[in-house]
Amino acid sequence: MAKRPEVDIFNVLTPGRMTETTVCIIGAGPAGAAAALQLAQYGIHSVIVDKAFFPRDKVCGDGLSGKVITALTRIDPSIAERLQQYTDKINSWGVTFVSPGGVSMDVPYKPQYNTEEDAPIGFVCKRISFDQFLVDEIKRRPEISFIEGVSIDQYKLEDDGYLLSEAGGSLHIKAKLVIVANGAHSSFTRHVANFTIEPAHHAAGVRAYYRNVTGMHKDNFIELHFLKPLLPGYLWIFPLPNGEANVGLDMISSAVKKKKVNLKQLLQTTIQEDPVLKERFRDASAISPIEGYGLPLGSKRRPLAGERYLLTGDAAYLIDPFTGEGIGNALYTGRIAAEHARDAIQANDFSADALASYTDHVYRVLGAELSLSHRLQKLVRYRWLFNFLMKMATKNRQLRDLVSCMFYEVDVRKKLASPVFYLKLLFNR
Ligand SMILES: Cc1cc2nc3c(=O)[nH]c(=O)nc-3n(C[C@H](O)[C@H](O)[C@H](O)COP(=O)(O)OP(=O)(O)OC[C@H]3O[C@@H](n4cnc5c(N)ncnc54)[C@H](O)[C@@H]3O)c2cc1C
The missing domain is CATH 3.30.9.10 (D-Amino Acid Oxidase, subunit A, domain 2)
Known part of the structure; x- marks a missing residue:
């Protein structure tokens, strides 16, 4: 039985009792937190469940790109401001x-x-601190019920929603819609959405x-x-x-x-x-x-929604194939999922057909970037090209400035992924 959390959700945790909610989010990492916070901005209540007690660690490089501030600003500029002031990170x-x-x-x-x-554009912040920052944001919002220390391992699709249960436990949540945000090892992604590694x-x-x-x-x-x-x-x-x-x-x-x-x-x-x-x-x-x-890399397009569910972050296999960056994409997709959850609630339609536009939306926002990064990932295999580029760049200010934006600007990555770019470099030396 889980430790009593700080947020008062006594009803949710009463053994043997089933709690009903419109939206249940599985996982309170960056993707789940972004979904819950964006839903709260819409005035929509959600229940978010994480198997860990926070603060919890996550194996990561801890690099936060400019996308993190952008995503948080879109949810609520004051969250981004609080992150700028947060002292457990380095600029x-x-x-x-x-x-x-x-x-x-x-x-x-x-x-x-x-x-x-x-x-500053980039930060490095240990995930044990950054994810706690997000959880503290969740706890500020009365629209969000946060349950820690409960692993959701059983998913049963019924006529009126998903019945989510703790393996061997007595916690049951009935949700009209599930936002799946439980990371790279998500069993929902493997067993319900049928993704394979x-x-x-x-x-x-x-x-x-x-x-x-x-x-x-x-x-x-x-x-x-x-x-x-x-x-x-x-x-x-x-x-x-x-x-x-x-x-x-x-x-x-x-x-x-x-x-x-x-x-x-x-x-x-x-x-x-x-x-x-x-x-x-x-x-x-x-x-x-x-x-x-x-x-799990986003170098392949996959369907990210189905009957009564939306996949987000690593559970949607969306890590940048070149930079390995996934926190920004997790925040982006959590936010987009909340938008589609709101539309589904308004239309009272949680069918796979109604939610399919979520996949298009995600790839409209991230698709070009992911496919360019996939091409760059392949380029790294050509050692001679890499060496050549680096030698050129140390001598050429313009190229250095270009590379400078590589991790942050999609247009620049586009140039780097084009063979014409290298031909121009060769002949304009
Ligand atoms: C070695 C390494 C280095 C990386 N470096 C970087 C980097 O520098 N910058 C960057 O942007 N990205 C980096 N990434 C990627 C980044 O860590 C992920 O993309 C990011 O954590 C995804 O966030 P998420 O919210 O989707 O998943 P997660 O952060 O994994 O969060 C998932 C949450 O779900 C919970 N959960 C899991 N199963 C259940 C369950 N059954 N029931 C309830 N809760 C559950 C977990 O406890 C966790 O809190 C790196 C990844 C690795 C492995």
């Missing part, structure tokens, strides 16, 4: 790329940035926290190391408050299988043996174990 002003040939290039998110005057559209990632890694950029640039032994994967070092860093590695699952790589081991040996990194980690100490988790 990051750019990216350092290291090419397979060892060329290192610093690329600010904004050319000629001023850390005193400009609003396809190694070509899935990545594996590992990360650990370290203290005292030296050689970090003074303005907290995040670092992406596309080292030769790691391709098509890369190693990241993301700076955190208090001299800590999130250090990790990810690689597409088809390559992990083909090369029979043990990612945890690869992370450790790279840190110990790479000539540059071993110096930087000489006095560093690991302050967490190395942990791994799946990244």
